Amino acid sequence: MTARLRFPQVAVLVAFGLAIVSAVDCLSRATLNPPPALYWLGVGLIVAPVVVRMLGGDLSLGERLALVVTFGLALYTVKLMRDPFAFTLADEFPHAYNAQQALIHHHLYTPNSFLPVTADFPGLAGATSALAQMTGMSFFGAGTLLLAAARVTFMLGLFTLLLAAGGSPKAAGLGTLVYAADSNFLLWQAQYAYESLALPLFVVVLACAAERLRCPPGQRRSWAIPLALMIAALVPTHHMTSYATIVLLLLLSITRLPRLKLLNDGSTLPFAALALLLAAVWLVSVASITVGYITPVVGQAIHSVYQTITREAPPRALFSGASNQSGPGNTLYEQALGGLSVLLSVTAVCVSLMRAWSEAGRRDVVKILLIAASVLYIPVMGLRFVPAAWETSVRLTDFLSIGVAFVVGWFPLEAFARLTRPWFARSTAVLAVVLMVVGGAVNGWSPASRIAKPTRILAAGRALDSPSFAVANWISRLPRGRVVAPEADAEPILLFGGKPVAAGATLAADQVLQMNALPTWALPLWRRGHVRYVVVDRRTDATSETDGFYFGTDAAGGYLEPRLPQGVASKFGRAHLSRVYTSGNISVYVLSGRP
Amino acid sequence: MSTRRIDILGSALALTCACTIWLVPWVPVRFVAVVPLALVLPGHAMVRAIFAQGNGESQPTRSMQLALVLALSLVTLILGSLLLDLMPGGLQRFSWAALLVAVTIIAYGFSVRRRRLAAPDASVLPRLTDLRIGSALLMLLALVIAVGAFLGSRLLLPAPNATGYTQLWMLPAAGPVRGVEIGIECDQLHLTRYRVMIRHGGRLRVWRVDLLPGRKAVLTVPVRASRGYVTATLYRQHFKRPYRQVRIANSTL
Numbered sequence: 001m002t003a004r005l006r007f008p009q010v011a012v013l014v015a016f017g018l019a020i021v022s023a024v025d026c027l028s029r030a031t032l033n034p035p036p037a038l039y040w041l042g043v044g045l046i047v048a049p050v051v052v053r054m055l056g057g058d059l060s061l062g063e064r065l066a067l068v069v070t071f072g073l074a075l076y077t078v079k080l081m082r083d084p085f086a087f088t089l090a091d092e093f094p095h096a097y098n099a100q101q102a103l104i105h106h107h108l109y110t111p112n113s114f115l116p117v118t119a120d121f122p123g124l125a126g127a128t129s130a131l132a133q134m135t136g137m138s139f140f141g142a143g144t145l146l147l148a149a150a151r152v153t154f155m156l157g158l159f160t161l162l163l164a165a166g167g168s169p170k171a172a173g174l175g176t177l178v179y180a181a182d183s184n185f186l187l188w189q190a191q192y193a194y195e196s197l198a199l200p201l202f203v204v205v206l207a208c209a210a211e212r213l214r215c216p217p218g219q220r221r222s223w224a225i226p227l228a229l230m231i232a233a234l235v236p237t238h239h240m241t242s243y244a245t246i247v248l249l250l251l252l253s254i255t256r257l258p259r260l261k262l263l264n265d266g267s268t269l270p271f272a273a274l275a276l277l278l279a280a281v282w283l284v285s286v287a288s289i290t291v292g293y294i295t296p297v298v299g300q301a302i303h304s305v306y307q308t309i310t311r312e313a314p315p316r317a318l319f320s321g322a323s324n325q326s327g328p329g330n331t332l333y334e335q336a337l338g339g340l341s342v343l344l345s346v347t348a349v350c351v352s353l354m355r356a357w358s359e360a361g362r363r364d365v366v367k368i369l370l371i372a373a374s375v376l377y378i379p380v381m382g383l384r385f386v387p388a389a390w391e392t393s394v395r396l397t398d399f400l401s402i403g404v405a406f407v408v409g410w411f412p413l414e415a416f417a418r419l420t421r422p423w424f425a426r427s428t429a430v431l432a433v434v435l436m437v438v439g440g441a442v443n444g445w446s447p448a449s450r451i452a453k454p455t456r457i458l459a460a461g462r463a464l465d466s467p468s469f470a471v472a473n474w475i476s477r478l479p480r481g482r483v484v485a486p487e488a489d490a491e492p493i494l495l496f497g498g499k500p501v502a503a504g505a506t507l508a509a510d511q512v513l514q515m516n517a518l519p520t521w522a523l524p525l526w527r528r529g530h531v532r533y534v535v536v537d538r539r540t541d542a543t544s545e546t547d548g549f550y551f552g553t554d555a556a557g558g559y560l561e562p563r564l565p566q567g568v569a570s571k572f573g574r575a576h577l578s579r580v581y582t583s584g585n586i587s588v589y590v591l592s593g594r595p
Numbered sequence: 596m597s598t599r600r601i602d603i604l605g606s607a608l609a610l611t612c613a614c615t616i617w618l619v620p621w622v623p624v625r626f627v628a629v630v631p632l633a634l635v636l637p638g639h640a641m642v643r644a645i646f647a648q649g650n651g652e653s654q655p656t657r658s659m660q661l662a663l664v665l666a667l668s669l670v671t672l673i674l675g676s677l678l679l680d681l682m683p684g685g686l687q688r689f690s691w692a693a694l695l696v697a698v699t700i701i702a703y704g705f706s707v708r709r710r711r712l713a714a715p716d717a718s719v720l721p722r723l724t725d726l727r728i729g730s731a732l733l734m735l736l737a738l739v740i741a742v743g744a745f746l747g748s749r750l751l752l753p754a755p756n757a758t759g760y761t762q763l764w765m766l767p768a769a770g771p772v773r774g775v776e777i778g779i780e781c782d783q784l785h786l787t788r789y790r791v792m793i794r795h796g797g798r799l800r801v802w803r804v805d806l807l808p809g810r811k812a813v814l815t816v817p818v819r820a821s822r823g824y825v826t827a828t829l830y831r832q833h834f835k836r837p838y839r840q841v842r843i844a845n846s847t848l
Binding site: 006007008009011012014015016018019021022023025026029030031032033061062065074077080081084085102105106107108109122123125126127129130131133134135136137145146149150152153156157159160163164197200201204207208211215216219220222225226229230232233236237452454456457458459460461462463464465467470471474478551552553554573576578579580581582583584585588590 | 616620622625626628629630632633634641642645646648653655656657658659661662663665666667668669670672673674675676677679680684685686687688691692695729730731733734736737738739740741743744745747748749750751752753754755756757758759760761762763764765766780782783784785786807808809810824839840841842843844847
């Protein structure tokens with residue numbers, strides 16, 4: 001099977017997989033409701049041939065590198081085809097706004113009213129502005145190019161890390177493919193956001209540290225420069241990744257773990273100190289807001305874990321996505337795929353652990369660290385049963401999945417690959433990886449968020465924007481002033497309308513906007529917050545920052561849009577505010593001043 | 596190729612790319628120049644400078660070199676943006692190209708200087724050996740299909756099951772006339788006939804307009820100062836119930 005399938009044939013099959021995904025996205029944007037199985041067929045066609053070829057024993061290092069890069073770019077293209085006109089996934093709007101402002105003002109750190117912390121980590125916006133200004137492209141084109149480069153860096157860095165830790169190019173290649181089973185790999189890590197740029201640098205830092213530890217102690221000086229430069233670039237790019245880098249480098253400095261037969265000299269400690277120093281300086285001098293951003297998330301997660309354990313609160317239902325995701329849920333077979341993906345990962349980790357424990361000889365610190373990460377992956381996955389810890393679990397597994405990738409590629413898959421005769425053993429290995437990757441993607445996002453949806457359609461030869469995008473464009477013509485809006489409208493208003501926004505919990509926006517009657521404190525609060533315009537949206541999807549800004553479809557195209565009662569909009573009329581715009585569900589009221 | 600020649604060629608390529616970015620107005624041409632200058636050459640020059648000396652054991656593996664070429668190029672963009680932000684002109688096309696070409700040439704210069712005592716190294720990039728015509732054609736076919744798939748995904752398509760809508764707005768009229776500007780944009784999937792009833796100070800004006808999808812119409816209505824609101828109510832043909840309504844306080848005009 002492997003002998004007949006060479007890289008060019010693999011590339012053609014991967015391209016066909018992309019064509020299928022593209023067709024599904026087109027059908028979905030045309031509101032023709034394509035079967036989800038067709039989407040998974042396309043993704044499977046991208047994954048399977050690469051795994052088949054990677055299982056071969058006669059591949060050169062160059063071909064393995066080409067395979068992992070092709071694989072990474074192909075899955076990145078799946079995300080691109082979901083959003084081919086603009087950045088529309090979750091956190092993309094505020095980050096795109098930062099890049100847009102850097103292009104307009106030629107400087108960084110423009111305040112961001114939707115996600116203020118992002119303005120203090122301008123690495124992504126700065127790098128995007130370089131490509132946009134030099135090419136003349138929009139921030140969308142430049143950001144897409146930048147993240148493609150970041151994806152290639154990630155794949156090469158991960159392969160190098162796993163190769164340095166395990167020593168086998170085949171296991172490294174397989175492990176790199178297995179990382180795609182992380183539930184965030186397909187969409188979240190390909191979105192235009194700071195973590196998508198920081199994670200590749202994190203992986204390369206780890207790979208550098210691993211290769212450096214393999215050098216004789218007297219010849220490690222050269223490695224200090226790339227390590228220091230990458231640490232310095234990580235700090236202004238993403239908070240969590242730079243903190244993870246500190247933890248990682250500190251763990252790599254551990255010199256004594258006798259029971260684990262550790263082999264290490266602790267020489268990464270200066271780099272840990274450097275990362276800690278730079279992160280502390282950045283936190284104090286530039287990004288002090290980060291503390292207020294991260295602390296509530298972690299605090300709520302811990303509190304929720306306690307409540308779930310003591311049964312004060314019910315556990316979270318699996319496959320329900322984020323609380324603000326909407327639309328129909330996963331089908332039964334998709335849920336089975338998601339469960340199977342986790343089961344395969346956990347089983348592989350357990351098998352690997354037993355084998356690693358019985359391994360003779362001393363182990364280096366990188367290997368122990370990766371195995372430890374894979375072990376930690378299991379309880380962290382358990383956090384997905386906890387309502388407020390779900391998101392923390394998803395973010396942590398982005399890092400811990402590197403350990404899973406190592407142990408799965410290192411032990412079980414390579415063992416499968418050695419069985420040359422029983423062809424079904426290899427087929428089983430291929431099937432296992434495909435199931436892990438597809439199931440991982442199921443675990444990450446709701447079906448409504450996964451496949452492209454219409455933000456712009458064609459009618460009588462003219463392009464029509466969705467209501468959320470239309471109101472954003474309309475608001476761009478209004479005099480400057482802060483806008484209170486539900487999240488799905490606030491994000492486009494920030495980016496395309498060019499107005500500062502208050503959404504979600506800011507100024508109790510969501511709470512007030514969804515009430516039938518206007519509380520007496522609301523308008524004074526908003527006036528004190530310098531709010532000038534109020535955007536009301538009767539769609540229940542309007543609070544979803546991932547699903548709320550698309551065209552609604554009628555029953556034939558999917559599901560009818562659930563709507564909030566009439567009172568949520570008319571309460572502002574009863575308060576004698578001027579309604580200056582309406583498109584049906586969405587209305588704009590003027591709170592103060594001349595519109 | 597001698598190691599020194601690689602450094603010189605790299606520097607020359609960086610300078611050519613920078614000149615292209617400075618002088619050429621066309622985006623596709625500049626794109627071709629930006630990709631190597633921003634995403635490859637700074638990292639390549641730094642890898643060559645950093646690992647110019649030392650034996651095989653201290654050298655990074657080939658995959659590490661490739662990862663470092665890209666990672667250090669990204670690092671240059673990130674740290675470069677922080678540096679340029681401190682400059683008076685900020686982040687500009689000219690300053691970016693100048694910074695990148697300077698970093699690249701300085702790093703290649705270090706590489707030349709440090710390599711005087713070093714052994715020749717292996718190329719960072721894998722060689723394209725054994726690439727037969729059949730394989731090349733297959734890879735070209737794969738590229739064509741992949742690019743076609745992506746471009747296909749960018750096609751603007753009709754969406755027969757999408758819910759169309761109509762935008763109605765009212766703003767104070769621009770210019771010296773005291774009045775309101777009333778606008779309608781048809782985002783329905785078909786031609787739609789509208790009737791707008793405009794009420795202000797006891798007066799009524801009717802405005803009829805037919806709009807194709809994506810078209811809009813704007814009407815300016817002079818309004819006398821009075822108490823109350825100026826109200827515009829939109830009806831669709833054959834419908835008796837109001838479809839949209841906006842209003843604005845007369846006192847704010």
